[in-house]
Each structure stands twice: as structure tokens, then as C-alpha cells.
Amino acid sequence: MDINIKTKLNDIVQEYLVERKAMFIPIACVATFMLVGYAAVDKEKPEILSNRIELPYGEELDLDIIDIVDNRDAREMINVEVVNSTLNTEQLGTYEVEVKATDQFSNETTKVIQVDIVDNTAPVIEPLGANEGYVIKVPVHGSSDIASYVKAIDNVDGDVTPFIESDVELDTSEIGFQTITLSVSDSSGNETKETFEFAVSDMEPPKIELIQGENPVFDYGSEFDLDSIAIITDNVDEEVDVVVEGEVNTREEGIYPIKIIAKDAAGNVSEALVNVEVRDMTAPEIVLSQTEITVDAGQAVNGRDYLVSAIDNKDGDVTDNVKISTIDTQTAGTKSITYTVSDEAGNIAEAILTVTVKEVVIPVEGNPALSQTSNSAVGFAISRVGSAYRLGATGPNAFDCSGLMFWSFQQAGRTIPRTAAAQAAGGRVVSRSNLQPGDLVFFSATPGGRISHVGMYVGGGMMVHAGTPRTGVEYSSINIMNYVTARRY
Numbered sequence: 001m002d003i004n005i006k007t008k009l010n011d012i013v014q015e016y017l018v019e020r021k022a023m024f025i026p027i028a029c030v031a032t033f034m035l036v037g038y039a040a041v042d043k044e045k046p047e048i049l050s051n052r053i054e055l056p057y058g059e060e061l062d063l064d065i066i067d068i069v070d071n072r073d074a075r076e077m078i079n080v081e082v083v084n085s086t087l088n089t090e091q092l093g094t095y096e097v098e099v100k101a102t103d104q105f106s107n108e109t110t111k112v113i114q115v116d117i118v119d120n121t122a123p124v125i126e127p128l129g130a131n132e133g134y135v136i137k138v139p140v141h142g143s144s145d146i147a148s149y150v151k152a153i154d155n156v157d158g159d160v161t162p163f164i165e166s167d168v169e170l171d172t173s174e175i176g177f178q179t180i181t182l183s184v185s186d187s188s189g190n191e192t193k194e195t196f197e198f199a200v201s202d203m204e205p206p207k208i209e210l211i212q213g214e215n216p217v218f219d220y221g222s223e224f225d226l227d228s229i230a231i232i233t234d235n236v237d238e239e240v241d242v243v244v245e246g247e248v249n250t251r252e253e254g255i256y257p258i259k260i261i262a263k264d265a266a267g268n269v270s271e272a273l274v275n276v277e278v279r280d281m282t283a284p285e286i287v288l289s290q291t292e293i294t295v296d297a298g299q300a301v302n303g304r305d306y307l308v309s310a311i312d313n314k315d316g317d318v319t320d321n322v323k324i325s326t327i328d329t330q331t332a333g334t335k336s337i338t339y340t341v342s343d344e345a346g347n348i349a350e351a352i353l354t355v356t357v358k359e360v361v362i363p364v365e366g367n368p369a370l371s372q373t374s375n376s377a378v379g380f381a382i383s384r385v386g387s388a389y390r391l392g393a394t395g396p397n398a399f400d401c402s403g404l405m406f407w408s409f410q411q412a413g414r415t416i417p418r419t420a421a422a423q424a425a426g427g428r429v430v431s432r433s434n435l436q437p438g439d440l441v442f443f444s445a446t447p448g449g450r451i452s453h454v455g456m457y458v459g460g461g462m463m464v465h466a467g468t469p470r471t472g473v474e475y476s477s478i479n480i481m482n483y484v485t486a487r488r489y
Helices: 005-017 021-041 379-384 401-411 420-425
Strands: 051-058 079-085 093-102 108-119 126-129 135-139 150-154 175-185 191-201 207-212 217-219 229-233 240-243 256-265 269-279 284-286 292-296 307-314 333-342 348-358 362-364 367-372 440-444 451-459 464-465 473-477 482-487
Touching: 021 240, 108 440, 126 292, 135 451, 150 401, 284 333, 284 348, 307 333, 379 451, 379 464, 401 420, 401 451, 401 464, 420 440, 420 451, 420 482
Parallel strands: 051 108, 135 191, 217 269, 292 348
Antiparallel strands: 079 093, 093 108, 126 150, 175 191, 207 229, 240 256, 256 269, 284 307, 333 348, 362 367, 440 451, 440 482, 451 464, 464 473
């Protein structure tokens, strides 16, 4: 017996047998007769009228859409179920579905129905990013590709953005509004057409390029200049409003945090945080009265005479701290006097005084064409002409006769005996007729006497010698005294 009949019979028994015991026999008999008689009368099966139905892509099959009629039961009283199916709602196509319909009196019928999975939904065009509605912001000078700003999604084909068409091309070269109608179709021919307003705008903030990075350094006492630490440019505006929050005191060493804020005409803002360090990086400046001088060989040079000042940007006057090197002027050549000084921060300054030591050319008295140079013993001896005579002295400013010879050879890098007698005993004997500049000539106070004086031959019959306390070092003829002998070293 059908479950619905059983349910109805149970309800009647409950009401008339339990609740209304007085009417038990007559009413129960009548109810039973009515039910059995009613069931016996309906033996007609439901009729499934639908042969083919359409189902939207992706939706589940709703059996209520199948058209079924029954001789007695309303559609909602008919039980419908799927007996067999090849249906795939995620794939377009036609599928066979076998359904069974059963009425309230268990009369049933089955039928195979054709189900067409169809796509009737057009793609949806949506703005990308934060854009909403039908106004889409586009960066000036940005991409002119519509797909950069909208997307089109279809329920079946997925992303169909590449197939979007526009009635006009998007122009991003200038700020302004452009009305563009977009259309796109899916593979089933469903088309969407929508009109959007493209607002070409300055959406890019100014660019702050930190030249020295986030930790630039300024020299003590210098001028704080923003242009030396940051280059600020904008994609549209030539001039950008720049504000610096924080202060930098270049007269006090330390680290100063500042914020650079750049704002363009469209209101786009960029910020950069920078820690500016102020420290003493500059060495003192050494000033010389001259940077090049020329002196004669043997001439004394005091480097401090050419030092004007040494001033530091932080420590002030450090002239007294300058260290000065010395040079030897006894030999010719190009030489350097070095000036060095450092400040409290350890910055070292250096300056160079170039000293050209020239060979001394001294005309020999009696023979102007003959001269000697300072890089030989005779040149050093000649350079002392005018110096004082003092017994036992060996220079550099006073000499006796043998002391002048000893000093001159010593300056030329050679050593000879100290006294005239010892000098006459050394070297190589040279005849008076073969004398050359630099040879030592010896004399006696009386003819044939012992050697008591020495001079250096300079040519032309002349010698340089330390004569007497009255004459000092001078030129003289070798004939003024009693000539004894000559030696060459």
C-alpha cells in the first residue's frame, strides 16, 4: 500500500477509534471502505510531457521544471526522480536524463528527456583596482591598452579580456575625460556592451632620488643644500612643492633626522626620511707666499719664511702647528719643502714649496770666460768668496786656508786631510804647467821655506783662498806668494 494511503488511514483510525470511541464501529468501517474504494478507482499513470528542456550552464537540474500531468494528482503531489543520467552541467552540450514520475497511488512512468546545457549569460566587464562604477582613473602617460584598466569575465569562457573592443582608442597623453564604449562577446555569442568614463589623471607622486642615500654627510660649517642630497622630479609638473621637516645645524657636529615631503599640483605626495650627519671633513688650508723659488747652491733656505697661514674651517688658525721639512741646497737640482698640518678631526693638509737649486756660475777674475759650477769642490770654494777668515775654522761662514779646502771637498762628497801640510802630502803631484781648476796649490812664507798656505786653483792663473783676517775668502793670483807645489785629489 502506498505510504500516503497508510498515513491517511492511520490519521482516521487515530481520530475515530481513539478519540471518538463511541463511533468506533460504524465510522471505521466507512473509512476503510472509502480508502479501499478510492485506491481501486485510480490506476492511471502520470504522463511526462517534456521531451527536451534547457538548463543554464553550471546550474543543478531542478526536476520541478519537467512538465508532468496526472489524472488525479496535482503536479506538486507527483514524485519525480532521476533513474539514469549522463548530465554534466559544467560542459555545454545535450545529455539524456531518464526520469521516473510516481503519483499518490503508486502509478509510475519513466521517460528519457533531452537536456541541453546552454550558455545564455553574457560576459561581465569590471574595472580593475580601486576603480568603481563607470568612471575609471587612468594615469597620464600611462598605457593606452584598455585591458590595463578593465577585465571581462565570462561564466563559461573565463577571462575574455583580450577580446574587448572599444569604439575609440584610449589616449593617455593629456589629462582629461574620455567616454569609451566597450563590448565583448563569449563563444556562445552572448554580448555585453557598456560605456565607461576614462579619467586621465596625474596619479603618480613626485620621485625623490637620494643622491647620497639615506645617510648624507655635510662638512662642518658648510651650507645645507637640499639639492646636494636629493633630486626631485615629477611626471607632469616642472616645479614641485617641497617641504623639509627638521633642521640641520652645520655649525654643530651630529646627526639630524629630517623628512623631505614633495607634493605635485595634483596632490600626489612623496616622502623620504634622511639622517643628515654633520662632521668636520675639510683639512686646514695652507697658504704660501710662493710655491716655487730658485736659489743658488749653498744658499740657506728657511721654509717658514714662505708660510703665510694655515686656517681650518673648524679649529681656526693652526699656523703654529705646521710642520716644515728641510732641504740640502749644497747640490743643484729640484727639491721640495713640504708643509703639513692636521686639525683635531684628523684631516691632514699638505703644501709644497718647489725649490730649484741652481749651479753657481762665478766668473774667474782675470778670465771672465772661465767659470766653475757648484757640484764640484771648486764650485763650493768659489761660493764662499766673501766669507770671513778665522784660524782653525772649517765653515760654513768662516775658514782658514786649509779649512776652506777641507770643507769644499767635503761638500762635493770627498774627504781630504785637514791641514795644509797634510794636504800637500796627499793627492797626486801636478806640475805648475798642467794645473786644472780644483787642484790645490801650496805656498811658503819665504822662498824655499816650509808650506804655510794653500789655495784652490780656479783657472786663468787664479786661485780662491782664505787669505788673511783682513781679506777673508777671496780671489788671488797664484803669483802673489812663494809657489811650492800642487796636488790633485
